[in-house]
Amino acid sequence: xxxxxxxxPSVGSKADIEKGRVGLQGHLYDQMLHxxxxxxRLADELGYDSISFTEHHFHVEGFELSNNPVLLDLxxxxxxxxxxxxxxGIVLPSQNPLRVAEDIAMLDHMSxxxxxxxxxxxxxxxxxxxxxxxxxxxxxxxxxxxxxxxNANRAAFEENFRIIKQAWTQDFLSYEGKYWxxxxxxxxxxxxxxxxxxxGV
Numbered sequence: 001x002x003x004x005x006x007x008x009p010s011v012g013s014k015a016d017i018e019k020g021r022v023g024l025q026g027h028l029y030d031q032m033l034h035x036x037x038x039x040x041r042l043a044d045e046l047g048y049d050s051i052s053f054t055e056h057h058f059h060v061e062g063f064e065l066s067n068n069p070v071l072l073d074l075x076x077x078x079x080x081x082x083x084x085x086x087x088x089g090i091v092l093p094s095q096n097p098l099r100v101a102e103d104i105a106m107l108d109h110m111s112x113x114x115x116x117x118x119x120x121x122x123x124x125x126x127x128x129x130x131x132x133x134x135x136x137x138x139x140x141x142x143x144x145x146x147x148x149x150x151n152a153n154r155a156a157f158e159e160n161f162r163i164i165k166q167a168w169t170q171d172f173l174s175y176e177g178k179y180w181x182x183x184x185x186x187x188x189x190x191x192x193x194x195x196x197x198x199x200g201v
Contacts, residue, residue: 002049002050003048003049004048004049004050004051004052005039005040005043005048005050005051005052006051006052006053006054006088007036007051007052007053007054007066008053008054008056008063008064008066009032009036009053009064009065009066009072010032010062010063010064010065011023011025011028011029011031011032011062011065012025012028012062016028016062017061017062017063020061021060021061021062022061022062023059023060023061023062023063023065024060028062029065032065033075036076037075037076037079040076040079040080040083041079041080043080043083044080044081044082044083048083049083049084050083050084050085050086050116051076051083051084051085051086052069052085052086052087052088052089052116052118053066053069053072053073053086053087053088054066054069054087054088054089055067055068055069055087055089055090055091055120056124056127057127057130057131058126058127058130069086069087069088069089069090070087070090070103070104070107073085073086073087073107073111073115074107074110074111077107077110077111077112077114077115078110078111082114083114084114084115084116085107085111085114085115085116086115086116086117086118087116087117087118087119088118088120089118089119089120090117090118090119090120091119091120091121091122091128091131092119092120092121092122092156092157092160092161092164093121093122093128093132093135093138093153093156093157093160094122094127094128094131094132094135094138095131095160097159097160097161097163097164097167097180098163098164098167098182100160100164101163101164101167101168102167104117105168117164119157119160119161119164121141121153121154121157122140122141122153123140123141123142123143124140125139125140126140127140128140128153132156135156135179137152138152138153138156138179139152139153140153141153141154155178155179156179159177159178159179159180160179160180162175162177163175163177163180163182171199172199
């Protein structure tokens with residue numbers, strides 16, 4: 001049996017949180033990193049399989065302060081020996097899928113092959129609406145609502161997932177969908193190095 005840890009990192013005590021805006025206190029974030037590091041090292045020693053972090057933004061209240069789970073994964077990977085690291089998950093409708101594919105591939109190399117990948121659709125409109133605004137019409141979608149917002153969110157998630165999977169499994173990528181085009185139209189690509197050593201144009 002494999003046992004994994006899943007964190008929604010929060011900062012401060014109950015009293016700190018009740019004062020308000022505890023998420024803005026850097027020293028409490030530092031303390032949270034220290035605490036998670038100790039727990040991850042212990043999990044590594046005890047034989048736990050993996051650790052994962054959520055993705056949320058703008059949580060000034062102090063709950064679920066994990067705006068970049070891949071970076072947090074790398075931080076933990078550098079302080080453990082065998083524990084796998086991952087995300088539960090990166091909110092794909094709010095992301096550039098090629099950047100996600102690159103970041104997790106880099107994490108896998110930097111961690112010695114210990115990266116897991118986990119993706120989510122995103123339901124918190126207060127931040128998904130902001131972070132996904134480059135993809136017009138995409139908003140956070142609540143699990144129990146099946147409406148136009150949910151349909152657009154699902155379509156963006158599925159398209160981003162297809163692009164990430166292709167980026168990880170194909171040497172060359174071309175894609176044309178509703179939200180993304182790779183390459184985007186008539187983008188010039190006239191580097192001599194690409195023609196000679198990169199597979200042509």
